Amino acid sequence: MIDLAEDTPSNPLLRLGAQPIALTAAALLLLIAGVTSIAIWRAYTGSAPETDRVVASRQLQARTAQASEQLVEKTKGLEATQQESIDQLQVVQDQLQTVKRLLAAQQSDTKRLSEQVASLNESIDSLRQSFASARATEAETPSVTRRKPARHRVHASARKRSRG
Template structure:
């Protein structure tokens, strides 16, 4: 009997293997229940994976289009800003050129006026020298010929008859 008790578990396995139709029917029933439950779940949630993928891809396309439009707008804004900067730079360059011309003109005027002042200084120095030499000559001639006192000069000038 001990032998029979040990054979009992292997006997039950042999018994299940002996009825493969029942085993297949149970497996098929489990498979049908699983597929049906998945179909019911998808129908209940209302979203199939394919629909989810299509919706997700469309959302990505919309986001990409929005991002592209934003980039185009920003690019146009940058172009406008760059053009304004170029225009302002051109105005500043024109002003700088005008200032350079004015500065060159002023420098030329300053140089001309400096040359004229130098010429005037030379003329003044020449006049001073000639005036100093004239005084020196006058002093030399006055020391050689004695002068009458100032009273006598005025008195002789009064005595002369006027004609």
């Protein structure tokens, strides 16, 4: 027995060897009791965080899908509006080209008519000048009255007498 007493104090690991197992067993029992109590508490309250997370994630997915659909619809609406704007712009450009062509034709007609009016004005001016020069020439020459020759006068007076 003396030998055993000597072995115990000289080997401290043997003395501590029995205590760590008991300490570990007690910790394990406390851990199991805690997990069991949490599970029982969740089962009775019905509000398991996993269920809440699943529901929340499904709601988030539904909102995301709805937002995506709304974005797709708005994008399609914008595309349609943009296409309508492009079509309207094309119509306006075509109308503008038509107006430009009509304006160019009208301007050429106006130019042609202006040239014709200028030509007519020149013709009228030359006619006025020739008419004025003809009047001036008539005014410068003395007016000579023609007398009928004497024999015409004699015959004319004889006829008047015979009629009367």
